[in-house]
Amino acid sequence: MRKKMICTLAAALVVSATAAFGAVKEGSFSLSPMMGGYLYEDDQDLGATPVLGLRGGYNFTKRLSIEALYDYVSNASNSSGSLKNISGRRFGGQALYHFFPDNTLVPYVAAGFSGLRLKGDGINGNNHGAFDYGIGAKYFVDDDVAFRGDIRHITYSYESGNYNNVEFLLGLYLQFGGAQPAVKAITPEPVAAPTPPPEPVKVVAAPAPAPEPVKVVPAPVPEPVPVVVIPPPPADSDNDGVIDTLDKCPGTPAGVTVDGNGCPIDTDKDGVADYLDKCTDTPAGVVVDGNGCPVDTDKDGVADYLDKCPDTLVGVVVDAKGCAVEAAKKFCDKPSVIAISFDANKAAVKAQYHDELDKLGNFLKEFPNSKGSIEGHTDADGSKQANQKLSQSRAESVRTYIIDKFGIDGNRITAKGYGSTKPVAPNKTASGKAKNRRIEAVFTCE
Structure with a gap:
């Protein structure tokens, strides 16, 4: 459907182009504020949402130009609630080819590459490479001002799948500088000169031989x-031992060790030269900052490529894997009793126990790969059937609270009621019964 829409718009632009005064100028710069809509793929269940954009470009010729782009996609959420407040930023570049550049209406095709970063609850916030292509048109109302319309097909990989989105924009095209069209001079037709009359013939006597x-x-x-x-010796302007005609890095600072091309050595191949690199043994493929050190997004002291819990809250003490130490001690790989109580024969979670349940919710946010169950238990009073049903309802109430408040994927948590079948203390005393009336969290930490 979206590809058919793009092809139909392209045909309409070609048919409607009519010759007029020169529009696109060679050597000119341009600025384009844009706004429109962004359509997510149907599988993403995010619908359409507004988008704001800005383009800055340069026309190498009337037909060929390049542009830098920036887009902001406003918040969207899916119908299931697993993705909330999803917004995006796209930044990159694109090349444009203009058809009929001397017309008032100038259609064009475009293709480019950009970085796409999505943010929001339940989303991977890393940068993703996105390829885009599409069509557009500029309608000039003045020598340097035009209305502009764009439509783009954007394709990118996210997690384990590929997604195809569509972006459509309208805005202004403002043109600065550039060469004015040359005016061809009119050359008059040459006029033939009149033929002069013949010279009279003079008869001269031959002179005597010299x-x-x-x-x-x-x-x-x-x-x-x-x-x-x-001849003078070959020049080496930066005195790095590689002559200028072979030097691919002619501005190397004095004293810096260079390779055969005259460029500073980068031992760990992270894009930061050794003389600037404060972490010279970075493993291959690891994203680094301006100092050549691995990026640590959540500032917990564990680099992202080693961090198993990349969204740790500020100030939380973490282990070597970047995960919260206290949360791991309480909930990882062992049953943990959650200190909450319910009214008699009721399953509703009381507000006074929200802080206790929030500890479990924060643990599941800090350990995004952890899975497990909420288990409900009762004492031996009452029938086994009633106790089993009550313990199941209480476990499900706790599960629902955690999922709704913290946006946890429901597939990570199960709820199970055991009634009075798993006592931890004798049911003969009041204190023993109190211990048996409990909610336990049983989760693994990966």
């Missing part, structure tokens, strides 16, 4: 002595 001239033989001229010119 005497033979005396032949003078010149003295021989000695051959010049060749002068040997010694």
Whole structure:
């Protein structure tokens, strides 16, 4: 459907283009504020949402130009609630080819590459490479002002799948500078000069023959002595030992060790030269900052490529894997009793126990790969059937609270009621029964 819409718009632009004064100027710069809509793929269940954009470009010729782009996609949420407040930013570049550049209506095709970063609850906030292509048109209302419309097909990989989105924009095209069209001078037709009358014929008597001239033989001229010119040594402007004609990095600072191309050595191949690199043994493929050190997004002291819990809250003490130490001690790989109580024969979670349940919710946010169950237990009072049903309802109430408040994927948590089948203390005393009436969290930490 979206590809058909793009093809139909392209045909309409070509048919409607009519010759007029020159529009696109060679050597000009441009600025385009844009706004429109962004359509997510149906599988993403995010619908359409507004988008704001800005383009800055340069026309190498009337037909060929490049642009830098920036887009902001406003918040959207899916119908299931697993994705909330999803927004996006796209930044990159694109090349444009104009058809009929001397017309008032100038259609064009475009293609480019950009970085796409999505943000929001339940979303991977890393940058993703996105390829885009599409069509557009500029309608000039003045020599340097035009209305502009764009439609783009954007494709990118996210997690384990590929997604195809569509962006459509309208805005202004403002043109600065550039060469004015040359005016061809009119050359007048040449006029033939009149033929002059013939000269009168003069009869002159032949002169007497002149005497033979005396032949003078010149003295021989000695051959010049060749002068040997010694060429100057090849220039090495930055004195790095690689001559300028071979030096691919001619501005290297003094004293920096270079390779055969005259460029500073980068031992760990992270894009930061050794003389600037504060972390010279970074593993291959790891994203680094301006100092050549691995990026640590959540500032917990564990680099992203080693961090198993990349969204740790500020100030939380973490282990070598970047995960919260206290949360791991309480909930990882062992049953943990959650200190909450319910009214008699009721399953509603009381507000006074929200802080206790929030500890479990924050743990699941800090350990995004952890899975497990909420287990409900009762004492031996009452029938086994009633106790089993009550314990199941209480476990499901706790599960629902965690999922709704913290946006946790429901597939990570199960709820199970065991009634009075798993006591941890004798049911003969009041204190023993109190211990048996409990909610336990049983989760693994990956």
